[in-house]
Amino acid sequence: MNHSTRGDQRVGSLSKANLFEIVSLSSQGILVVDGASPEIEILFANPAYAEISGYAAEELAGSSWLSYSAAGEESPELVGLKQSVACTEPLSLSLPFLHKGGDIWLGNFRLTPLESAADDRQLVLVEHIGEQPADAGGVELLKRALSRAQTKITSLDSADPVTGLMSKAQFELMLRRDIAAARREDQPLQLMLFSIPELEIYRSTFGDKAADSCLRMIGVQIAGTFRRASDLSACVDKSTFAVAVVGQDQEQACQRIAQVEEKVQNLGLHNPHGRLGRYVIAHGILVSAKPGHEDVEALMARGVTALDAGLDLPSQSAAGLV
Numbered sequence: 001m002n003h004s005t006r007g008d009q010r011v012g013s014l015s016k017a018n019l020f021e022i023v024s025l026s027s028q029g030i031l032v033v034d035g036a037s038p039e040i041e042i043l044f045a046n047p048a049y050a051e052i053s054g055y056a057a058e059e060l061a062g063s064s065w066l067s068y069s070a071a072g073e074e075s076p077e078l079v080g081l082k083q084s085v086a087c088t089e090p091l092s093l094s095l096p097f098l099h100k101g102g103d104i105w106l107g108n109f110r111l112t113p114l115e116s117a118a119d120d121r122q123l124v125l126v127e128h129i130g131e132q133p134a135d136a137g138g139v140e141l142l143k144r145a146l147s148r149a150q151t152k153i154t155s156l157d158s159a160d161p162v163t164g165l166m167s168k169a170q171f172e173l174m175l176r177r178d179i180a181a182a183r184r185e186d187q188p189l190q191l192m193l194f195s196i197p198e199l200e201i202y203r204s205t206f207g208d209k210a211a212d213s214c215l216r217m218i219g220v221q222i223a224g225t226f227r228r229a230s231d232l233s234a235c236v237d238k239s240t241f242a243v244a245v246v247g248q249d250q251e252q253a254c255q256r257i258a259q260v261e262e263k264v265q266n267l268g269l270h271n272p273h274g275r276l277g278r279y280v281i282a283h284g285i286l287v288s289a290k291p292g293h294e295d296v297e298a299l300m301a302r303g304v305t306a307l308d309a310g311l312d313l314p315s316q317s318a319a320g321l322v
Contacts, residue, residue: 028128029049030044030125030127031045031060032114035086037064039065039066042064044061045061052107054100062209069081085122090111090112095107110127160234165234165241168242174232179296190246190248190288191242191300192244193242195240195307196264198274199211199214199215201275202280231244231245232245243256261281265281285303
């Protein structure tokens with residue numbers, strides 16, 4: 001028996017737990033990704049990689065490796081990455097990433113294809129093998145990444161990061177504009193607020209990722225119901241959505257509220273420990289404002305008060321009149 005055979009036998013005697021512990025204790029940043037998934041899903045991240053990126057290993061697992069990149073979607077770096085994970089031979093490449101703290105780091109990586117999983121996932125081992133030297137090419141890459149990151153951050157300020165709808169700040173800015181337009185044109189303005197009762201129970205049962213996915217699905221239903229270019233839709237806190245429309249009466253707005261509530265109910269999002277029912281629901285209220293009688297802050301405050309009061313829709317509509 002030669003030395004190679006004896007070595008193979010010794011490695012083969014290690015349990016999966018032994019191998020997992022070795023990888024977890026390694027000082028080298030290591031990922032295992034699914035090269036067959038469009039977004040290159042992270043299947044495993046060791047603590048060393050978590051420390052490099054600033055994200056917890058639990059945050060990284062199940063997320064898209066591409067989503068952490070500071071390179072643009074059509075940049076040569078990301079195009080190269082997508083091509084790389086489809087290769088059958090090991091290769092190296094450099095990529096810029098956005099640290100959770102906001103800084104950009106530029107890393108060198110070695111990608112090695114592994115044996116495909118039984119579920120057709122294409123497993124790829126990603127090793128962080130050091131930082132990119134600050135030569136002319138590296139500096140230029142960092143400059144491009146920084147520019148893209150600044151553009152991305154600017155756009156994120158106006159959008160809710162979970163649902164993709166408007167942020168609260170952007171919604172109130174646009175609502176201020178619509179109130180002024182409604183005043184000029186003598187048009188009614190309707191504010192609708194939707195709360196997701198017992199979302200925190202759903203979150204505690206299934207975790208943050210599932211709760212965020214739940215919010216995204218509800219956001220899609222709201223955006224699909226209010227599709228006019230002039231309609232404003234936003235996620236204004238972790239369990240509340242807001243919609244503002246100009247030129248519609250209370251009856252039309254109430255019909256829209258009922259549509260959203262029905263669509264959310266039909267999603268069938270199981271909430272087994274909910275006290276109000278076994279599925280996630282949306283509860284909507286309507287506050288009507290006559291143009292020129294109140295500002296954004298007053299209108300939103302009345303809406304939140306009505307939402308907290310949990311009034312029935314008919315009385316909500318009447319109570320919402322200025």
